[in-house]
Amino acid sequence: MNAATLALVLQGLTALVAAAPQVEALVKQVKDLISALFTAKQITKAQQDAMMAQVDAIVALSQAGIVPSHWAVQPDPQ
Amino acid sequence: MAVVAVVASLVVVGCSSTKLESGGAYAPVDVSGNAIVKPDPAFYVIDAAYAVAYATVDGVFKFEQDNRLFLWQVSPNFKQALDKIRPEAVKVRDDYARCRLAYKANPVPANLTQLQTALARVQQLTATAAALLPTATTKTGN
Numbered sequence: 001m002n003a004a005t006l007a008l009v010l011q012g013l014t015a016l017v018a019a020a021p022q023v024e025a026l027v028k029q030v031k032d033l034i035s036a037l038f039t040a041k042q043i044t045k046a047q048q049d050a051m052m053a054q055v056d057a058i059v060a061l062s063q064a065g066i067v068p069s070h071w072a073v074q075p076d077p078q
Numbered sequence: 079m080a081v082v083a084v085v086a087s088l089v090v091v092g093c094s095s096t097k098l099e100s101g102g103a104y105a106p107v108d109v110s111g112n113a114i115v116k117p118d119p120a121f122y123v124i125d126a127a128y129a130v131a132y133a134t135v136d137g138v139f140k141f142e143q144d145n146r147l148f149l150w151q152v153s154p155n156f157k158q159a160l161d162k163i164r165p166e167a168v169k170v171r172d173d174y175a176r177c178r179l180a181y182k183a184n185p186v187p188a189n190l191t192q193l194q195t196a197l198a199r200v201q202q203l204t205a206t207a208a209a210l211l212p213t214a215t216t217k218t219g220n
């Protein structure tokens with residue numbers, strides 16, 4: 001495994017948590033991910049397939065040019 | 079710099095023993111069980127980090143939209159600050175998608191580096207968005 005790549009990815013995750021420690025869901029996700037990377041002996045087939053499907057779905061949105069309404073700039077409330 | 083060194087050493091020590099189960103999406107095999115391509119743990123880690131970052135920025139945008147009227151009354155700054163980020167978020171999402179497609183089509187180190195760079199932009203933007211969230215404070219009463 002490329003240690004430099006992983007170090008940079010983990011730096012990014014650490015920065016995320018440092019920037020927003022109040023976002024409990026984010027902190028939990030990052031902890032779970034790092035824990036899985038460091039404690040699991042194996043990333044299972046099911047975990048891999050779920051991850052691939054999750055990111056494939058995001059990429060499909062992008063390819064289709066779909067921008068969710070909450071990602072778009074909308075008029076200010078009156 | 080010390081943090082970087084610690085993280086790097088943890089990666090070397092900790093991740094070296096983590097394997098991808100054969101047959102998964104990041105370690106595909108053919109019908110005979112032979113590896114089609116070399117297992118790609120770096121790709122898995124980058125995608126996993128991206129999924130976390132994407133879910134976070136998506137959650138921040140959704141939180142603002144779902145509570146817009148209330149938040150606007152408290153302070154218009156929150157929506158206005160997120161509105162500056164929203165177009166950039168779409169752009170970095172699309173950049174990541176483009177780099178990922180390129181890497182999947184041609185998984186060479188140069189394309190992995192591009193994907194990693196795209197992830198770094200997403201993470202930076204996500205940190206900015208998440209940091210804008212209102213901070214809740216709790217009084218202990220002591």
